[in-house]
Amino acid sequence: MxxxxxxxxxxxxxxxxxxxxxxxxxxxxxxxxxxxxxxxxxxxxxxxxxxxxxxxxxxxxxxxxxxxxxAGRRIDEQFDHSLSIRSAGYEPRLELAASGVRVLEAGNPSRFDDLPDGTRVFRTVKVWSVDGAPYALAEDLIPLDRDVELDPQRPVFELAEEANGIRVAWETMWVDAVALDAERAALLAAAPGAPVVEMTYCGYGTGDGVGYWSREVQVSAPPGLRNALIRRVRHDRGVSEA
CATH class of the missing domain: 1.10.10.10 (Winged helix-like DNA-binding domain superfamily/Winged helix DNA-binding domain)
Known part of the structure; x- marks a missing residue:
C-alpha cells in the first residue's frame, strides 16, 4: 500500500x-x-x-x-493474517484451497454479496494455519471487468485493483455467530455445526464501486490472535444523572 x-x-x-x-x-x-x-x-x-x-x-x-x-488482532484496522500470526509469535502457513472464474447466479443460497446476478468474479478460498493447525478461512469474490491473469495468492485488495481497477478506500464489515457448514468444516479440520465467528466484508472505492466481497470464518483463536476493537471513551462533564 x-x-x-x-x-x-x-x-x-x-x-x-x-x-x-x-x-x-x-x-x-x-x-x-x-x-x-x-x-x-x-x-x-x-x-x-x-x-x-x-x-x-x-x-x-x-x-x-x-x-x-x-489486545490481539485489531479488526478496526487492515491486517494480513500471515503477518498477524507471525507477530503473535506463531508460524503462519497459507494454503490456497480453490480459485477460478465463475458467474454469480440468482437464487444461490450460499451467496453473501450484493453484486448483480450474472457478474463475473474471480473467486479464491484461502486457509491460514497457526503452527500447522487451521485457524481462518476466507472466501473472496472479486468482480472482473477486464481479462487479466491473476495470482490468487496475492492479497484481495491488490487483486481488486488488477481485476476491476478499484483502489479500495473503505471496508464495511458485518460480524455474525454461525454454525460451521460441512465444506468449510473440512478445510478447517473442525466439526460440522461447530459455532464460529463469521465476518463479511465489502471493500469499495471512493467512487462507490465494489472492489471485492469477502467472507471469513475462524475457529478458536490462540492467545495474541483474538479479534479486538479499540474505541475511545468520552466523559461528558456537567451532565447530571437522573
Missing part, C-alpha cells in the same frame, strides 16, 4: 510510542524528533487518538495506550 507524508509522520511517532513511558514528548519535541511541522504532528496525534494509540488531555501531555500491544 502507498504511504502518504502524514503516514510517515505517524510511523515515526509510533516508533517513539513503542519506547514511551507514562507520556509522549510534547508536540514541539515530537516535531523536533520526527523532523515534521507542529501542524503535521498535531494531525498525526489526532489520528493516533482515533485509532486508540494515545489519549490526549487538554493541558497535559499525551499518554500512550500501554495495553494496546496485548
Amino acid at each position: 502507498r504511504k502518504t507524508d502524514q503516514d510517515g509522520v505517524i510511523d515515526r511517532i509510533l516508533a517513539l510510542w513503542s519506547d514511551a513511558g507514562q507520556t509522549l514528548p510534547s508536540e514541539p519535541r515530537l516535531a523536533e524528533l520526527t523532523g515534521a511541522s507542529r501542524a503535521s504532528v498535531r494531525e498525526a496525534l489526532v489520528r493516533l487518538e482515533e485509532r486508540g494509540y494515545v489519549h490526549r488531555t487538554q493541558g497535559t501531555r499525551t499518554s500512550p495506550n500501554r495495553r494496546l500491544p496485548q
